[in-house]
Amino acid sequence: MLPPDVQKTCQDYLALADEHAPDLVRGLYLQGSVALDDYRPGVSDIDFVVVTGREPAPEELRTIHGLLRESHGETCFDGLYVTADDLRRDPQDTPPGPAVHEWKVEERSRFERNLVTWHVLAQGGVPVRGPELDVHTDWPALAERTRANLAGYWTNWRTAAAFTPGTRTTCWGVLGMTRLRHTLAAGRVTAKTEAAAFALETYDPRWHRIVKEALRLRVGGEPEYRSPVHRHLDTLRYTAMVLET
Known part of the structure; x- marks a missing residue:
């Protein structure tokens, strides 16, 4: 429904x-x-x-x-x-x-x-x-384009993000990159909230705080950070790790 x-x-x-x-x-x-x-x-x-x-x-x-x-x-x-x-x-x-x-x-x-x-x-x-759709799918091509998106758009985005601190940068960057990594791991297109759970299960605990903060900015809850500067630095560090993994 x-x-x-x-x-x-x-x-x-x-x-x-x-x-x-x-x-x-x-x-x-x-x-x-x-x-x-x-x-x-x-x-x-x-x-x-x-x-x-x-x-x-x-x-x-x-x-x-x-x-x-x-x-x-x-x-x-x-x-x-x-x-x-x-x-x-x-x-x-x-x-x-x-x-x-x-x-x-x-x-x-x-x-x-x-x-x-x-x-x-x-x-x-x-x-x-409307009726059931007949839709073209090609997982190998999608995986290849997802990797290219990480290497192109998201790598350039992270460079620019160094100069654009804020809640949108954290939410968009952390969940956006994580979703692409989870999509590649799962073999299907996944959602941001599901991808955050994947990150909490997969990545080192040092990254959990920034993932939880990005998810909190999407769904609500108590802030994980007092300092926006520390949040921004962790955003940059986390997104660098995702791109390098």
């Missing part, structure tokens, strides 16, 4: 789509934290994939998502519009297409058009409207 706020957002989205863009939404599926059973109201975004019945017009999407934001703007409804044929192919072989990120409609975007999204849909995508 969907969380009540997710259910209401999806119902309102479908009503708006059917009114302002008839025959557009053939299927609505949820991926991300909802599909991975890690959705946190007020913290998580709602990540969607729409299978289209026809080509969407940008003005239609701006109307739909603009009106949806007026009533549900506290939680981003992020996702992409694809065809059924797109999902049957490697997303790298599909052209950019319409997407919505932080309420902004992007006409030709690669946002979330990747193997992680495809795998999450295949693992446990939640159908709100």
Whole structure:
């Protein structure tokens, strides 16, 4: 069963789509934290994939998502519009297409058009409207791209993070990198909370404090640190360890 706020957002989205863009939404599926059973109201975004019945017009999407934001703007409804044929192919072989990120409609975007999204849909995508999906998956390719993401994006991110202390840096960096490491270890796409548990079971106890703090920033609880400086230093040390492991 969907969380009540997710259910209401999806119902309102479908009503708006059917009114302002008839025959557009053939299927609505949820991926991300909802599909991975890690959705946190007020913290998580709602990540969607729409299978289209026809080509969407940008003005239609701006109307739909603009009106949806007026009533549900506290939680981003992020996702992409694809065809059924797109999902049957490697997303790298599909052209950019319409997407919505932080309420902004992007006409030709690669946002979330990747193997992680495809795998999450295949693992446990939640159908709100539409039949069961036929989704391309390729674990060896996903593992290779995950390692490349750690070596590229996350290595560069850590360099920049040295100059951007704060709670977002700790939460995003610690849980984001840990999730990729856990995904490689588990052989499936995993959630941030599950990945934190993996880190607490796998890594040396010296790292437990910063992992618990990152998880606390996501789900709530008592702070593990008094000093933001010490928290930031441990964030940098932990993320360096993850990248080197």
